[in-house]
Amino acid sequence: MSWNRSVRGDLRQSESVRLPYTDRAEAGRVLAERLAPMGLEGAAVLALPRGGVPVGYEIARRLGSRLDVLVTRKIGYPPQPELGVGAIAEGGAPVFDAGLLQRLGLREQDLAATVAAERAELGRRVEVYRRGRPLPELAGRPVIVVDDGLATGGTARAAVRALRERGPSRLVLAVPVGAAETVGGLDAEVDDLVVPAAPWEFRAVGQWYRDFEQLTDDDVIAWLDRAARTRETG
Incomplete structure (x- = not known):
């Protein structure tokens, strides 16, 4: 099952995605293609570290946006x-x-x-991740929150509620895969919800990736630095 608020009707007839994803980079590219037609170019892309950062990198690169993190615990x-x-x-x-x-x-x-x-x-x-930089200004602009998957959805819910207080013009939650019940429960929390795959039988996020290596703080910093260099060079 695929979930995208802009495609109501029978969600089972939406374009399907082949699972498992190869890795987070492939998942990010799939998400980026779903987000590209939504008029979000230049939006703030905020990834939930650690796993959301490689996914967010692909989205930020596709949309020409700056990649940053929103830290949750x-x-x-x-x-x-x-x-x-x-x-x-x-x-x-x-x-x-x-x-x-x-x-x-x-x-x-x-x-x-x-x-x-x-x-x-x-x-x-x-x-460690932002090295003294504040969050970018979010009031009045679109914001895309990205993670590598939704199991219970607790951290995603905390993230979007914190961001709603900052007054974005449009709040989007984008994840490659999520438990169907969790995805449905988060629908009312955001303006747009983009989840290419929402299976009912869901044990853990990692089961939907061939390569689901655990990331370190150094990995997160490396992805953020890579995103900054990519944006500078166009």
């Missing part, structure tokens, strides 16, 4: 940190999964120490 359940109960994005308030908190018997205030620790790590990554 998962808020984990303290006894089981890999279980995300919420997320936080730079400049935004924590966004929690209310239903999951209720099932776990937790209140938001119970996670204050975890949120503080994630804010600190978020700040560290902002400094």
